[in-house]
Amino acid sequence: MTEALLWLRGSPLTGILLTLLCYQLALKICRRYHGHPLANTVLLASCMLISVLLLLDMNFEQYFRGASYLQFLLGPVTVALAIPLYNNLARLRSHGLPVLLTIFFGSLAGVALAVLCAQLAGFDRALLLSLAPRSATTPIAIGVAEQIGGIPALAAAFVIVTGIIGAVAVKPLFDLLRIRNEMVLGVATGIAAHGIGTARVFQISESAGAFAGLAMGFTGLFTALLAPLVVGWLL
């Protein structure tokens, strides 16, 4: 029994199998409670997995031995975002300028809002600088946090929490404001909630997902370029 448990904790199979199981379960729950804001696959599956790992007395490193294979696939899937984007080429052609301007403005707002809110809350400098790049994807945020004097590990955690908040909030928020334009939905989500938000809007519509993917890519670029400047102005 103890031997089996030891194998289970150390094997990459456990991490992959548990992730797929929790994802499947989360999908079922989300389909059933369709429309409930908390019915979000990343949020539900992550909470379930954390509980299971605590029950099995497994730490994150043990879990990640298997889960890293799934995370690796984020690379090729990010590349694949080019296909839905290409399918929306006509819309992109006619709205290229507003899309690009919105992403620029939104990236700026993302960094500025984080810094201002953190200042109001009275956070110390290192914490504030770790919050600044939270709208960008994880690798960019880590790089930017390092460059401006934040704490990279903390920045990575803020990125994920930001993505989950955005992914959970976007549908109810846009329903409330009666915004039905898929392009606006996609672009805003890609700016505010990077890949986790993009994955969420892909469940709503392919066009929204395409624009979210585009916004995610450019927000990363703009955040990397703008965050050091914005932090310089505001501090």
Next chain:
Amino acid sequence: MIETFLYLLGFQFLGEVLARLAGLPVPGAVIGMVLLFVWLCIRKGVPTPMREHVPNLMTHMSLLFIPAGVGVMAYWPQLSQYSWKMVVVLLVATLGTLLASAGFMCCYLYLRPGKVKHHD
């Protein structure tokens, strides 16, 4: 499926190499996405294997973010020392970014002077 992954991993590889050669602050996968997009525009169409498999792949993109979501557990000791204030800051900043971006774009699309016809 093999062909699809050959394309995707191939373009990611090109992106990673280019990012390092040019010293760009953007992940290789994002550059790979741009390269593939440009290539599709030049080619004027999506190769059949990708057109068949990619939509399926995209619907399950959420699955791939779950390890990162669980990663919050690893950062818990650092995160839990900041009180409820941190939750409020992240909530306000994220919702604010969503609203600011959507507001900006709606204003641009609908309120531009001289614009009579509404966009879809």
